[in-house]
Amino acid sequence: MELHNASASMNVAVGSYSDPVDLPGLAHFCEHMLFLGTEKYPAEDSYKRFLRENGGYGNAYTVMEDTNYYFWVAAGAFPEALDRFAQFFISPLFTQSATEREINAVDSEHHMNLQSDLQRAFRLHGSFASHDHPFSKFGPGNKTSLWDNPREKRISVRDELLRFYKNNYSSNLMSLVLVAPERLDSLEKLVRSNFADIENKSIPPRSEQYEGIPIFDARSMLVHIVPVKETRELLMRWVLPPFDYRFKTDQFIAHLIGHKGKGSLLSLLIARHWANELLVRTSVNLDHLSLFDVSIELSQEGENHYLEIVQLVYGYLNLIKTHGVNRNLWEECKIMAEVAFDYREKEDRTALGARLAETMRKYPAEHYLCGPLLHFEFDEDILVETLESLNASPLYVFLTSKRGEEECDSVEEWYGTSYSAKNLEEEQVEEWRRSSWDESLSIPRPNEFIPADLSVLEAPKPGTKSPELLRDDESYRIHHLMDSQFRLPKTNLMVIIESPCVYSSPRMFVLSSLFISMLNDSLKESTYDSRIAGLRHVITHATGGILLMFEGFSDRLEKLVSLVVERFALFKPDMGRFEVMRESLKEQYDNFYKEQPYQLAMYTLGYLLEHPRWHIDAYKQEISQISFPELEESIVRMRSELFVEMLAHGNIDAEGVDGMVSVFEQKLKFRPIRRAERLRQVISELQVSPEGSLYRTTASNPDESNSAVLVYFEFGPISPRNFHAACVAGVLAQMIREPCSNQLRTVEQLGYMVHSSMTKYNNVIGLQFIVQSPSSSPQTVNDRIEAFLRTFEESVLEPMPPEQFKKYVEGLRTFKSEKDGQLSILTGRIWTEILNDTFVYDRKQEEEKALEQVTHENVVDLFRRCLSRKAGERRKLSVHVHGNQHPVEGEPETTATLIADLDLFKSKLHLHPRIVSEDHIRAS
Structure with missing residues (x-):
């Protein structure tokens, strides 16, 4: 790197x-x-x-x-x-x-x-x-x-x-x-x-x-915790001796219990509609002890059966003791750990340094890098001993649920969490320990996704940095870039399946969310082996469609793509899982308003600026009314008229891309949509006003003590190749960040969360300030941000010496000049250009060159035009989220235009035109 x-x-x-x-x-x-x-x-x-x-x-x-x-x-x-x-x-x-x-x-x-x-x-x-x-x-x-x-x-x-x-x-x-x-x-x-x-x-x-001091009481215990959000979790915890990194005993046992393939514990729980997710790990590994956890995300029905789930976990532990102490399984884990280590992407330098500095005291020098990752030795005696310890050690069960919260009459000192606790009867725990395993459970089968061919294709001609447009017709647009920089046997495949109806209304968005959730749920079992083997896929929403992302070893990627695309094309929802997933999605919507106040402010800003953009309140209204037959019908509609855009990047040649495209063509049958029907997002244009517009709301969580303020200044739209304007804004944001944090956080102590940054909504750039405070009112925070801007302009920006200004420019140039450290980072940059229809693949290099032309006068001019209180082009939008320490009361002391109705305000705003690039046409 x-x-x-x-x-x-x-x-x-x-x-x-x-x-x-x-x-x-x-x-x-x-x-x-x-x-x-x-x-x-x-x-x-x-x-x-x-x-x-x-x-x-x-x-x-x-x-x-x-x-x-x-x-x-x-x-x-x-x-x-x-x-x-x-x-x-x-x-x-x-x-x-x-x-x-x-x-x-x-x-x-x-x-x-x-x-x-x-x-x-x-x-x-x-x-x-x-x-x-x-x-x-x-x-x-x-x-x-x-x-x-x-x-x-x-x-x-x-x-x-x-x-x-x-x-x-x-x-x-x-x-x-x-x-x-x-x-x-x-x-x-x-x-x-x-x-x-x-x-x-x-x-x-x-x-x-503290070596030798017991961490918990020796008696097994059941604790019921009342959460803030609508969430249900069953956590089983055991205290074990510290794990020796050479054997990876805890990781191997976690691999077996936490497996999600056929015959796994999670598959059984999903089949019974009792759980949605399972995580097994060593949560704490100290010099003298470790905490080993099995965490299960429960459904509402599963909450009724949590004690039976405890019994099933013990039954599976007994299955592992009987059939799972298997060197072949351990060797498979060892091989994949070695492959992952040998072909890992470069780690971010800061993360690498921090990780190594912490691990240096725990590993010998020869294992600083590989110690946490590789399996060094198989020791059957230690494995059996650990399994016996799990069976014999006291069990600590933590049930997180709002059900029965009236019986939780104890309160934790520092966070005010309501809970109840009682000892478990030893007879009950002994009965669990003797549990036999369910006949549907089994030890993981050999993994068919482990790569066999780790060769790297011959590098393309030097200087090939932009994707080639291999195909552009009414059904598909295919971009391909063979890697010449990282030289790893890995490929990233990005696919957007555009479907006009996916985001055509709040109801259709909720239906498509259910489809995606249930599709992901149905793929857990069949794709889990691929995840273990260094492959990954994601299915999620994108503007105007559904996004499929694949990454990992090239040798087995097409096998995974084929499996996922076939399931996408043929998926039929299950009635039982429909109820569970609808319940889960509804709780996600309900929990949204219990996020941090600054997150609610950021969401509100995005909602006001982006078109089209539906509000989560509309989703909440729709979710309970959706029926199973309606979902079935909508899935057929979502797959009927499509356009597919794809980027293949990495260790893959044009022939390999053709193979990927053939998978889609063979399995996905659809009518092509007209390009005019493809959904593209545009951005609101704020009105010029010194004080701008203000939206005030109250945090829905009555126990939320923090308030948040987001102040956004719009600079305006820029063309895809206007690198100079982007760099001027970038230098200004760079100059403001530390003085803002020092003044508002360190000196004035408004709050721990103080942040300023350049923003880019499509082609519209701007600057935003975010402060979350438990002590100051939103209006006070707003006033202090304005005071900071005045002081910054007069005392920092205008009199800044040339040598200091040059440092800021050079600092940003250094950042722009550094090569992408990972294949996935470069893929992400290229894919963003494609999704935005800008196609400026050398943006970092062009901006690095443009920084040479950025002057102090450019930055001062931008500030005076868009940020100064007397600015002639000042476009300001503020969002205040009030916590319980500063309720919304009466009219605020401001001349800003108050926003009473988000939708009405949004409907009156003009829209910036969407500016696209024709570079891809010239390149093709």
């Missing part, structure tokens, strides 16, 4: 498990504080501003036993970025003022997760742990745990921060990874010169402090 950027990651083997008892969340808070100034670089925004000026980004995360810091930046700025980064671990300031302010950011982050069922369940699981075990700790922390409670106990939080850092941040607990376009000896010099001053305090691994 050719690198123009460089990245670094430092992992510290200290996480929330090391929090003091009186200060839950201190490790996480310490992570936040390291970004806010060091002795060498004291300005709070110095580090992030430097990264942003040089086309980079940095962040961090804290988990149970680790804290990981990472960044990426233009390669030319890497030495200085590394120096700034190293100071985190040498001389952070932990100023009193930053300490008092950043507590609010941690608290905002906590508030953002308060209504997350995933976070609530994880915390509740921890509440059942022994108080002597760190799994019981409240790792994220909030203002109560990190400020209010300590102050009541006369604890100085800053003093404790300094003590925590001093007692835990030691070079012997740190792992550093650099990914950069430099020689190894040069990188070593950089490390020695920048990190040598980190003190080695010879601190023993923190896991030694």
Whole structure:
């Protein structure tokens, strides 16, 4: 992978498990504080501003036993970025003022997760742990745990921060990874010169402090959790010894239990209409123990039978003990792991660095890269011993469901989750352990999708970077690009099956959603082996049709395509699954309004701008009225008149593409639609107005404490090859991002979620600001965004020195100049051009060249025209989602035009013309 950027990651083997008892969340808070100034670089925004000026980004995360810091930046700025980064671990300031302010950011982050069922369940699981075990700790922390409670106990939080850092941040607990376009000896010099001053305090691994402490009570337990959303889950959990990575014992057992092919546990549960999905994994693997989970997504009917499902799981475990300790099955997993590793795509440099920095403390040097992925040794004794442990260990059952919530009279301390808990009778658990397996269950059969031919076709002529149009008629348009860059035995196939009726009305969209859901459901069993063998397919909606995506090893791809297309062409829905899938889709619609407020704001913006676009409220009205015969009839209609557009990209030649097209032609019979009938989306044109338009709504979840503000500024439409205008907007967005985050998040502490970015709806570009706040009203946040824009214009943008402006341009150029790191990323870029009818396949290269012509005056002019309050072309649209701390009351203090009816407002807007390119015609 050719690198123009460089990245670094430092992992510290200290996480929330090391929090003091009186200060839950201190490790996480310490992570936040390291970004806010060091002795060498004291300005709070110095580090992030430097990264942003040089086309980079940095962040961090804290988990149970680790804290990981990472960044990426233009390669030319890497030495200085590394120096700034190293100071985190040498001389952070932990100023009193930053300490008092950043507590609010941690608290905002906590508030953002308060209504997350995933976070609530994880915390509740921890509440059942022994108080002597760190799994019981409240790792994220909030203002109560990190400020209010300590102050009541006369604890100085800053003093404790300094003590925590001093007692835990030691070079012997740190792992550093650099990914950069430099020689190894040069990188070593950089490390020695920048990190040598980190003190080695010879601190023993923190896991030694809690080794041997039981995590849970030794008695089996049943816990009923009341969720926020309409969801039902059965989680079975066992505490087991830690797994040795060489044997992959847990992964092999998870593979058997979690298999979804014929004879699998999931197939049985689906046949009984009890479940929709199954996930088996080791959720926690610590130095001294692991948590092994079987998680089942229940249907409403399955909720009535959850204890029988527990029995079926134990029965399947007994089947594995009897027939599943099979070296041939393990060897199959080993082979596929090796093939996946040997032919994996290049990993994103930042993700690679962060992953390696964390795994370095867990694996020997020769296995840093492959240790988490490969199967090294088969040990039948360890496998049998693990299966016996599963059978003998206490069982912890967590049932997540709203049914019976009135009986859940206990409340978790930090998230307010309602629950009930009781011990399971040992006689009941023993009965489950002795369960025989259902006669329909079996061990997985040999996998017919494992690739046999991993050869790579002869590369096309050098310089072939644009797809060739192989066919363009009334039924098919076929694009082909043979890979010359990645040279992997893999192919990506993108297909849109355009059908005018799919999105012709809200009711038809719901019917097509049911069709897609049931089609995917019916393919689970027959395509699961292909997924294990490194193939993947996706069936989903696209504008005006249904999107099929295939990727994986070229040798078996046509076999998968044939299977999926045949099922698409011949699929007939099952009445029993219809009821289950309609119930599931209805719950998805109901749960939509329990998403984060900022997500609701983004959805509303998209709804107002895009035509055609139906609203989810219309889907909710239709879903309950749809009948099974209507679905049957609509599926026939959806497949009757079509147009197929395809992109084949990768290790495939024109003959191979012909084979793929033949599969469609043989199995899919349809009448071609006229091109004039093909659905294309267009974008609303906002009216010029200094204050713009404002839509206010209340979060439907009464327990939602966060409010969200989205402010969108439309810049206008650009032609497909107007690279200069796109680059001017990109540079402006790059310049605004870090000052916006620093001012609104770090200084003013409006909320944890503060985001600004360039937007592109089809050919219409713009800029959006998103802030989610638990403490400030939406109107206050809106006013602070406007104040920021005024200050930015006067104090940052207009007086910006030429050398600083040049850094922003060069940072964006560096990003544009870097080659796509993965085949799938390049496929996605090409496919987007095809779907948008723009066909500018060299867009990144053209924009890189266009950046040479972007001037400071261009950017100032764009700001003055479209963002300044006095701008003559200011088109602003705001969406305010009010949480329970700031209800919608009376008229807001604004002169913005209030939107009372979304549909009425939308109907009065003009539409931007859709601008397409004729490049594909010239290319053909």
